[in-house]
Amino acid sequence: MNRKYQIALSVAAVALLTACAAPMPSSADLDKLTQDILGRSFRAQGQAKLDRLSPDEDNRLCAESDRTGVALDAKVSAEIEARNMKTIKAPADGKYLGDFKEGEKIAQSGAGKTWTDAEGSVNGGNCYNCHQISKTELSYGTLGPSLYNYGKMRGVTNPNSAESKPIVEYTWGKIQNARAYNACSNMPRFAHKGILTEVQIKHVMALLLDPASPVNK
Ligand code: HEC
Incomplete structure (x- = not known):
């Protein structure tokens, strides 16, 4: 090995050792750094506002658990579910099901909540994602379970019957606010976060529960 090369190698080794000896930034430091970078580059436009940068308490707790790999304490999970359960409202007119054809369009549409969506424009449910x-x-994501034959598999032959009431109410609640049943659900909270209106949720309900819907054939 020639001398010049030897010196270069020693310098590189020293630099590497020094870098390794420097204290690692803490997780809180990294969070702050990320928050600063996001704060500098994210702007409020269309339906995407700056509140995106400050997650609510439920999202914060679940993200923290994802990041650290430490499951939430059972008590904390139960609190998240109870908090979200309180947000669920039965339909004002007592009718849970709308039109399944409209429901299919809503399930197909991924519109909404981005910079290019004008305020007040109609959002989609993005369910097929x-x-x-x-x-x-034929094109759908698999993060959530298949909902094909959703009503049929649960024995819903008449969604207005007393026997179907529990499944109808559960499905309504799940679409309104999935965290009410599963603290760190990955499913968007459609009513709680103002993604879908009550009427839109009724249409999606019909898609899943109406015996005449193609989903239940
Ligand atoms: C980002 C992914 C995602 C989107 C978008 C999404 N879901 Fe889900 N959904 C899930 C996941 C994951 C689960 C299972 C875990 C859970 O229960 O929270 C689930 C569960 C469900 C369940 C409960 C199924 C059961 O057997 O109990 C229903 C009903 C449901 N979703 C309906 C919908 C509808 C309707 C839409 C569109 C308006 C939708 N989902 C959009 C991820 C999603």
């Missing part, structure tokens, strides 16, 4: 629903739609 995570769920299989109708058999005729």
